[in-house]
Amino acid sequence: MNWYDNAIIYHIYPLGFCGAPKFNDGSEDVTYRLDKVLDWIPHLKEMNVDAVYFGPVFESVEHGYDTIDYKKIDRRLGDNNSFRFICDRLHDNGIRIILDGVFNHVGRKFPQFVDIQEKGQASEYCSWFQNLNFGGPSPCGDPFWYEGWNGHYNLVKLNLRNPGVCDHLIDAVNYWIESFGIDGIRFDAADCIDFDFFKRIRSFCKGKKPDFWLMGEIIHGDYNRWANPEMLDSVTNYECYKGLWSSHNDKNYFEIDYSINRQSGANGGIYRNIDLYNFVDNHDVNRLASTLHNHAHLPLVYTDVHHAGYPLHILRKRIRHRRQKGKQFRR
Secondary structure: OOHHHHOOEEEEOHHHHOOOOOOOOOOOOOOOHHHHHHHHHHHHHHOOOOEEEEOOOEEEOOOOOOEEEEEEEOOOOOOHHHHHHHHHHHHHOOOEEEEEEOOOEEEOOOHHHHHHHHHHHHOOOHHHEOOOEOOOOOOOOOOOEOOEEOOEEEEEEEOOOOHHHHHHHHHHHHHHHHHHOOOEEEEOOHHHOOHHHHHHHHHHHHHHOOOOEEEEOOOOOOHHHOEOOOOEOEEEOHHHHHHHHHHHHHOOOHHHHHHHHHHHOOOOOOOOOOOOEOOOOOOOOOOHHHHOOOHHHHHHHHHHHHOOOOOHHHHHHHHHHHHHHOOOOOO
16 A cells, blocks of 8 residues: 555645745745744644645746746745755655646746747747747737647646657656655646656656655546556546535535445446545635535535545444544544
């Protein structure tokens, strides 16, 4: 069994968690805001957290998903040395580190993109970006057009069919493994990423660290397409996300019952061989406490998500057992 098969993961969106400024124009001095994580280590241990999943920490322009430099901690959070100290302290306390890999797109200040803005067709990086061509201007006023993620032109799509792009990203992952000992990567917008890239990065990461965890953000579709022995270890379980809270709000437990048995039921569960990443909320959806009508149901939802691989009748037994034992729920 791998460490991540039954892990409790604590998700932090660092820029929000630290109250960092909205924009990074490069003028602000390095500020060690992320060091506050160190004060949270006792709390993490009290909750039996196995790993901390940090949302974007790489240098970016705004929200973290518009990367400038894949090998540099955002100056609004600290620097590489301060983050190395954070990783060391977490590891010393038995807590692993997962980073957010935003490898589908970059920000407009990404150096290779700036090179094209400055040199035009003479830039050696013209093939680094998806569908970049000089047949017309971009919506941002560039004398060339390129593809933005979901029509957002501040997020420039990378061409993951270009070996140089893949080398650049894998070199960055290697840096964080070797210098910081990270234990996993969460792939942003995994549904947009080329399968061959996933196969290559899996081979590389497992070769460096056999228990390295690879998880993709997937909302719709057959999870087996991404989570399999050739690609990722897990994907986000959005199929069960809604039912975990709406079943309590609507008193319709058949909803979550259907989803769990469809995925993990003894008779034909389609994801029985995958340990899906079960969650109750994240930075893209409303917080659970704002969604549940009755806050007394909070501990029940967290119990459900931790055991989402079980059929519902087993979950009910576990919930009753916890009530009988009088265990107090801690946030």
